[in-house]
Amino acid sequence: MMQLLIAEKSGLVQDRIARIVSNGKTVPNIEYATSIDNTIEALSTKKIDVLILSLKILKERGFKILSQIKQYVPMIIIMISNSIPLYKLMLIDAGANLVLDDSGEFDEIPQVLTRLQSVLE
Numbered sequence: 001m002m003q004l005l006i007a008e009k010s011g012l013v014q015d016r017i018a019r020i021v022s023n024g025k026t027v028p029n030i031e032y033a034t035s036i037d038n039t040i041e042a043l044s045t046k047k048i049d050v051l052i053l054s055l056k057i058l059k060e061r062g063f064k065i066l067s068q069i070k071q072y073v074p075m076i077i078i079m080i081s082n083s084i085p086l087y088k089l090m091l092i093d094a095g096a097n098l099v100l101d102d103s104g105e106f107d108e109i110p111q112v113l114t115r116l117q118s119v120l121e
Helices: 011-022 036-045 065-070 085-094 106-120
Strands: 003-007 029-033 050-054 075-080 098-101
Touching (some): 003 011, 011 106, 029 036, 036 065, 075 085
C-alpha cells in the first residue's frame, strides 16, 4: 500500500486533502506533518512514497531544502496558492515532481496517485 505524507500547517487543509485522496481508487496510508522539521523527521524514519507539501511549510527553509527532501521520497507534490507559471517552474527545477494550485487543482491528486500506484506495483 502506498505511503503518503501530507505536510500542511492547517488541520482543515490536511483533512480536505485526505478526503480527496480517500475518494480516489487508491487509498494510501496517510501520515501528517505540520512543519518542515516534522516533515524531514517523518521522511527520514518512515518509507514514504509521496509527499504532498504545502508551500507555506517549504518556505520555512526555502526551495533549496527540496534537494534534501528528494533523497527520501520519490514523488513530491507541492500545493501553492497561485498559478504563476514561472513559480511552478522554479519549484520543479528545485526538485518537485508536480506543482498544483490549491484553489483549483486539488482534484487531480487521486489520478496522480492512481498512476503512481501502478508504477510502484
